[in-house]
Amino acid sequence: MRKLLSLIVLALACGGETGDLATEHAASHHGPVASASVTVAPPAPVVEKRVVVSLSRPSGTDVVTTAPDGTLTLALDVLENGRGPHTDATIKVAADGTIASFAATGHHEMGTPVDERFSREGGAATWKSHEENGHKDVTGPAFFVPVCDAPDTLGLLARALLRNGGSMPLLPSGEAKIEKTIATEVTAHGETRKLEGYAITGLDLTPTHVWMNPDGSWFGYVSAWWSVVPEGWESAIDPLIAKQNEIDRARDKRVAEKYAHKAPAAGLAFTHARVLDVERGKWLPDQTVVVVGATIQSVGPAARAKIPVGAEVIDLAGKALLPGLWDMHSHLDTDSGVLDIASGVTTARDVGNDPDKLDDWKKRFDGGDAVGPHVLRMGFIEGRGPKAASSKITAETPDEAKAAVAFYAARHYDGIKIYNSVKPELVPLLAKDAHARGMLVTGHIPVHMLANEAVKAGYDGIEHVNMLFLNFFADHDTDTRTPLRFSIVGDKAATFDLKSKPVADFVALLKSHHTVVDPTLDAFEDLLTGEQGKVIPGLEWLVARLPVQTQRQFLLGGLPIDAEKLRTYRASYEKLLAMVKLLHDQHVTEVVGTDELAGLMLDHELALFVRAGISPADALRMDTLDAARAMKLDQKTGSIAPGKAADLFVCDGDPLARIGDVANVVSTMRGGVLYASSPLFATVGVAAPRQ
Numbered sequence: 241m242r243k244l245l246s247l248i249v250l251a252l253a254c255g256g257e258t259g260d261l262a263t264e265h266a267a268s269h270h271g272p273v274a275s276a277s278v279t280v281a282p283p284a285p286v287v288e289k290r291v292v293v294s295l296s297r298p299s300g301t302d303v304v305t306t307a308p309d310g311t312l313t314l315a316l317d318v319l320e321n322g323r324g325p326h327t328d329a330t331i332k333v334a335a336d337g338t339i340a341s342f343a344a345t346g347h348h349e350m351g352t353p354v355d356e357r358f359s360r361e362g363g364a365a366t367w368k369s370h371e372e373n374g375h376k377d378v379t380g381p382a383f384f385v386p387v388c389d390a391p392d393t394l395g396l397l398a399r400a401l402l403r404n405g406g407s408m409p410l411l412p413s414g415e416a417k418i419e420k421t422i423a424t425e426v427t428a429h430g431e432t433r434k435l436e437g438y439a440i441t442g443l444d445l446t447p448t449h450v451w452m453n454p455d456g457s458w459f460g461y462v463s464a465w466w467s468v469v470p471e472g473w474e475s476a477i478d479p480l481i482a483k484q485n486e487i488d489r490a491r492d493k494r495v496a497e498k499y500a501h502k503a504p505a506a507g508l509a510f511t512h513a514r515v516l517d518v519e520r521g522k523w524l525p526d527q528t529v530v531v532v533g534a535t536i537q538s539v540g541p542a543a544r545a546k547i548p549v550g551a552e553v554i555d556l557a558g559k560a561l562l563p564g565l566w567d568m569h570s571h572l573d574t575d576s577g578v579l580d581i582a583s584g585v586t587t588a589r590d591v592g593n594d595p596d597k598l599d600d601w602k603k604r605f606d607g608g609d610a611v612g613p614h615v616l617r618m619g620f621i622e623g624r625g626p627k628a629a630s631s632k633i634t635a636e637t638p639d640e641a642k643a644a645v646a647f648y649a650a651r652h653y654d655g656i657k658i659y660n661s662v663k664p665e666l667v668p669l670l671a672k673d674a675h676a677r678g679m680l681v682t683g684h685i686p687v688h689m690l691a692n693e694a695v696k697a698g699y700d701g702i703e704h705v706n707m708l709f710l711n712f713f714a715d716h717d718t719d720t721r722t723p724l725r726f727s728i729v730g731d732k733a734a735t736f737d738l739k740s741k742p743v744a745d746f747v748a749l750l751k752s753h754h755t756v757v758d759p760t761l762d763a764f765e766d767l768l769t770g771e772q773g774k775v776i777p778g779l780e781w782l783v784a785r786l787p788v789q790t791q792r793q794f795l796l797g798g799l800p801i802d803a804e805k806l807r808t809y810r811a812s813y814e815k816l817l818a819m820v821k822l823l824h825d826q827h828v829t830e831v832v833g834t835d836e837l838a839g840l841m842l843d844h845e846l847a848l849f850v851r852a853g854i855s856p857a858d859a860l861r862m863d864t865l866d867a868a869r870a871m872k873l874d875q876k877t878g879s880i881a882p883g884k885a886a887d888l889f890v891c892d893g894d895p896l897a898r899i900g901d902v903a904n905v906v907s908t909m910r911g912g913v914l915y916a917s918s919p920l921f922a923t924v925g926v927a928a929p930r931q
Contacts, residue, residue, distance in 0.1 A: 283308040290391070290460060293467040293474055294320050295594055295630035302468055304392050314392055316346075321629040322660070322722040325349045325389040334360070337400035338408075339384045339393070346388065350723060351800040352772055354388040358411075365411055370772040371795040374412050384411040385443070387792055391468045395458025398438055398450045414788040416442035421449070421487050426476035433476075435459055437483060443789050445575040445924040447491075449484045464594040465573070485600070488574060492610035495578065495923050500608060501914040506550030507532035508914070510890070512542050513561040518865045518879050521857030523896065529561060531886040534912040538882050556890060559906065562860070563879050564613075564887035566867040567842050568758050569703060569833025572601050575924050576838035577612025582920035583839030584889035584905045587867070587877070589616040591657045591682065591703060591833075595632060599651060611920065613910060614887070616871055618682060619648030621670065623661030627721040631659070641666045645673040654871065655680030657703070660721045664689040664697075671698025680871070682756070688716045692749055701756035701870070704835070705816050706764060708757070709733055711746055727799055730768050733812035738822055750828045756870045757828060759820050760835040761848040768809040768816075770798035778847065782840055782903075787925040817852035824854050831870055832863040840926070843903040856899040886912040903929050 285305050292300035300318030307313070312331040318324030329344035342358040356369035360382075366375045371387045381404045383397050401408060401418040410416050421437040434454050439447035451459040460469035462480045469477060508531045515527040528545030530537045538545070547553060564586025570576065572590050580588055590598055598617055605612035621644045622631035633648070635641040648656055656674050658667060664686055671681045675698065682701035685691045691702060691711035702708065706729045713732050714720055737743070750757065770776055775783050775794050783794045801809060823830055832849065834841040842863075849859040868878025877885040889908040893901025905917040918928035 289471045290468050291471050291474060292316075292318050292391075293469070293477060294465065295632055296477075297630040298474070299630060300324060301471075302391050312392070314344075314390055316389055316391065318349075318389075319626065322627045323349055323351070325354075327354060327388050327390055329386075329388070329390050331390075331393070331396070333396065336381045337396070337403050338381050339396065342384060342386055342390075342393075344386060344388050344390060347800070348388065348796050350726075350767065350796075350798065352797045353800060356386055356388050358384045358386070360384070367412060370797075371792065372412060372773065376411060378409065378411070380408075382409040382411050383416065385414075385789060387795070391461060392458070394440075394443075394448070394450060394461055395452075397443075398440060398452060398458060399456060401440065402438075402452075402456070410442060410789065412788075412792075414442050416440055422483055424479070424483050426473070426479055428473045428475045433459070433473075435480075437480075437487075439487070442787070445579070445787060445790060445926070446488075449487070451480060464597040489604070489609070492577070492604065495920075496608055496611050499611065499915055499920055499923075501916070503531065503552050503912065503914070504550055506548045506552075507537065508552045508554065508912075509545070509547045510561055511545070511547075511553055511555050512558060513556040513890075514558060515539065515880055516560065516562045516860065516896070518563055518857075518861045521855070521861060521896070523560070526558075527561070529880060529888070531909065531912055534886055536880060536882055536884050536886050536888075539880055560891040560893065560895065560901075561880065562889055562891055562895070562902075563864045563877075564889055564908065564910065565842055565863055565902075566832065566878075567613075567834055567838065568831040568867050568870070569760050569835045570838060571835070572598060572612075572615070572838070577601065577605060577610055578920050578924050579837070579839035579926070580613045581611050581839075581908050581910055581915050582905065582917045582926070583842060584891070584902070584908050584917075585613055585839050585842055586887035586889070586908065586910045587614045587616065588612075588838070589618060589654075589833070589867075589871070591618045592620040592629075592659070593617075595619065595648070595651065608913070611915065614877075614885075617648075617651075617653045618655045618657040618680070619644070619651075619653045620657050620659060621645075621662060622659040623663060623686075625661055627719075628661035629659055635662060635666055635670070638666065638669055641669045642673055645670060645677065645679070649674075649677040649679060653679060655682060655700070658683035658686060658694075658699075660684050660687055660725075662686045664693070667694060667699075668697040674698075682758070685710060685720070687718075687720050690714065690716075692746055695749055695753050695755050699755065701758060703758050703760065703833075704763070705757070705759035705761065705819055708746075708819060709736070709816070712736065712742060723799065726764070726767050729764075729816075730799065730801070730805070730809040730812045733815040734808050736815060738815065738818055743822075747823065747826050747828060750823070751826060754829065757823055757830045758833040759816070759830060760833050760845070761816065761820065761852070762841055762845045763835045764816055765813060765848065767798040768813040769806070770796070771806070772797035779844060781930065782844060785840075785921075785927040785929075790925075817848070820849065821853040824852075824858070829866060829870060830862055831867045832859070840903075843900070846902055847899050850899045856896050859899065860895060860902070905929055 288304050290302040299320040303315045305313040314329040316327040326346040332341045334340040344356045346354040358367040407417040418440050435451045453459050462477050467477045510529045513527050515524040526542045528542045565584050566587045568589045570588040570590050602615040604610040633644050635644045680700045685707045709729045865878040868874040890906040892904040895902040
């Protein structure tokens, strides 16, 4: 029967003599053929739907339709934290499994438009988008990686790598490699699948995990932040993450064991160093700093220093020795620990993460099983709703608010972070309960609430400079859960009078309440001044150090604006800088945080503080001792002094004269353990700092 049906299909497809042969074949086996024509329905397109999950919450869909000729049509739609990407794409796959052509429209996460094209004919590959425009002559397999969000291309890349020897060039540039990691089984709705795990290098700073079905097709991608899996298989996410964690932990441990330098029991002495006295903002020349265990034992002139017998001696020959930097607005990820330590960042305050993942990082960083900073944890608390950010801990009622604080208190968190969708009436309850447990309170200003009200309700700190401007530009009806919380600042800040009485009153309120402001200027530089296809001026040196595929993320631009509005937004950004300078002049406590790429972006954030008119000495104090004071840890850390934690870094240059020199990290000591910077950067594909 199968042979007969195949001949009928062949006859219908080809006609002519082939059709006659099929008819004769049927007649010879089954008697005369009826005169009525036979109609065979064309093959139907195959539709596969995946769900996008963020921190256990469904946040979008990824639908792929495969036409009978193999053409793929992708439709990605995501709403997370009031924003998200949308992609409509068409892909034709070449015989070798690479992409022959790609066309996509839609928008990126913050709304900038997507219009991306790629094609390869023979050895000629061309691509064009709002971010890139290029041509390259290629021989052999080469895989195009789109700028826009198109998760299924990750599955195509994995298949292409596996069928082409495990490695191949990437387009526009770079190289990808794949290796098998682990096999496992997952079960959902009574069905069990065997999956093969693989790790792809060349796409990001650390390996990208993918999971493949037994037939070689793509199952999905999972992580603590984002996962894309077939609909109905959401229950597989956590078990797969657990498997990936095993792999990542093993890799982290290998890196830690290879690059951690532990001094002898007698200690380690840095001699002939220029030590930064952050309190007074000046260099102490020709100093010797002795570290024993995890503590600074002594600091003093090299000529009179007493170095313990048996101590290791490192002659800095006049290089600078600074207290370890702090990132007060971090969201730790797989690559963050290495990036922080290699960049001189010894303390990171995480203000929003998967609590299980965050606790695991802290444990492994502290235990030496992974390279990473001291971690201060602020427990993320959000409301619920379609515009809310994904969070494992939410609160909609007073009882839920108490339970949320209790959850983090039981894990010994340093504080809580209140987010956009928390009901204003819950803020005083959250703050009171957190303070009663010895925890600090920071966050965004929730929708339908203003910054001055949050301060009065118990906020110890405010995250992001735009939240200060929303105190004047928003009202209780403004929906600040959407990108409006950015665009309204871009529209209005340029002409806003920072010398007005309402501003003076607000600044006085911040000062009287000892409110700590974490501006995260770099995040708004991108949003308000970024252009698609262009790297933000001042970041060229940083971006050039990154792996080539990672560099492309700096080309996406900020908010979707035209040329005229860009001029307004740039003027508004200058006003954000002016607000930071005003707060500094009025002695409101400010700290330095990035909300961006770990370690590397902190250097740029410091440069933005200096661009705002703050001296390099003050900026460095704000990032070290002032941050320690804000977290009530200044008696233990934040400066280079006897009895304090041995958290410091060696710098080649003079950051007091040129703040950019802070990026020239030679080595970092975290809790008495020393790491050379350049080898650490190499583990995540980042070039050594300029020296």
